[in-house]
Amino acid sequence: MMRDTVILRVVVKLLLPAILIFALYVQFHGEYGPGGGFQAGVAAAAAIILYGMIFGIDEAQKVVPRRIVNTMIPLGVLIFAGTGVASMFLGENYLNYSPFASKPVNGQHVGILVVEAGVFITVASTMLAIFYVFGGRADEADQRADEAGKKGGEG
Amino acid sequence: MVVVVIGIIRAHNLFAVVMLGGIYSFLLATVMVILDAVDVAMTEAAVGAGMSTVLLLAVLHLTRAREAPLRHAPAIPLLVCLLTGGALVYGTLDLPPFGKADNPQNQHVAPYYLENAEAETKSPNVVTAVLASYRGYDTLGEVAVIFTAGIGVLILLSRRRRREMIVEDEGGSKHDA
Incomplete structure (x- = not known):
């Protein structure tokens, strides 16, 4: 998307670890301060999305592949529901x-x-996952526009 | 917030509308902080101002950035808005006064949570204790809602692409999808 802006790339590289650590802090400190899984999840996803916006979605998918994302969606629900089942087994x-x-x-x-x-x-x-799907479509639209532009230039 | 809303109505550039929407979310988050609902404020700032702005920008990338001209009279939607808003304001007249200690919602289970949450769950943040432990069912339902919504979006958006690929495979040069 915005691959050639040096300032953005450097600032994002500096910000990324801070955002991820803040997400983990919100996650594990949620019991003592404001926050919890929901907010931390959004913050962590925002870090990857920022990376994807600046460096391109393909780069982001190298860090977090689409298949892992798709398995993680039901995995979280299963962990939550499985906790309940586990407590049932423990009486x-x-x-x-x-x-x-x-x-x-x-x-x-x-x-x-x-x-x-x-x-x-x-x-x-x-x-x-939602960002990947939207971004993937945007990339496709770009490619289609490029192709159309080329065809128009040739014809 | 009122200024921002008027700006959203008057702006015709959708990019500006998305940005104003983000500003509105941040203002709402500060209102939540003033109301001492820090958890809600965090969620509003992260989801409302962050995620939805990014997703709307991604959508803007796919569509045009100018608002389409109106094709119908704005009177009927305006009437519906005024009626609904009026009914809601009329409904709030019957609510108990804001923040009083003997209101029904402060008398039911809230005192129990406030007194026992720390001793029973070792979690000084009562919001987390209520969310994850006392009302675990509700949170499980919430997660299930997010799960279903995510799966739904994935199915909707990736099915279209598969059909486009088939069209490209079959037609070769057909790009009307």
């Missing part, structure tokens, strides 16, 4: 995290972490 109600550790309080702690990870995975990968 509690669905989605009651108390039996995951020796003390119920610690169990809740573990459960929240796992469930937030599920939310994170699904949200981040869904956002990325």
Whole structure:
């Protein structure tokens, strides 16, 4: 998309690690401060999308391939739902995290972490998948316009 | 916010409209911060101002950046908007006063959460405790909604492309898809 702007490329390269670390901070600090899986997922996806916008979608898909994204979308839901099933097997109600550790309080702690990870995975990968599809179409449109321009020039 | 909305209505360049939409989302996020709903503010800033702006820009890349001229009279939509808005404002008249401690929503389960959340889940942020633990079902439903929406968009957008590829394979030079 905007591959030839030096300032953008350098600034984005500087920003990317900061955005990703902020996403992880929001993810794992969500229990103590504002944030959680949803916000962190969007932030992480935004980092990859920024990369894709500046360096081209193909480069972004080298970092996070489309197949991984497509498997991650259901994976997050499965983690969330599977947590509930696991707690049922451990003799509690669905989605009651108390039996995951020796003390119920610690169990809740573990459960929240796992469930937030599920939310994170699904949200981040869904956002990325939508961006990939839209961006892919935009690239195709560009190519078609280029071809049409060439044909017009020849004819 | 009112100024931004008037700007959105008056602007005919869709690029400006998208940017103004992002500004509106950020203003809404600051309102949420003022209301002490920091989690909601973060979501609004990330999703409303960030993600949807980016996606709309991607859409603008596919379409033209100018608004199409109106083909019908704006009176009927205006009437519908005014009626709906009026009904909603009329509905808010019956709501209990804002932020009072003895309102129904502050009397039901909220005190229990506020008092016991930290002891029961070891999470000082009550919002996270309620979201992930007490109301885990709702959050699971939310994730399922995102999942379905994502899958739906993927199916819709990638099916079209497959048909285009078939057309290209069959027709060779046909590019009318």
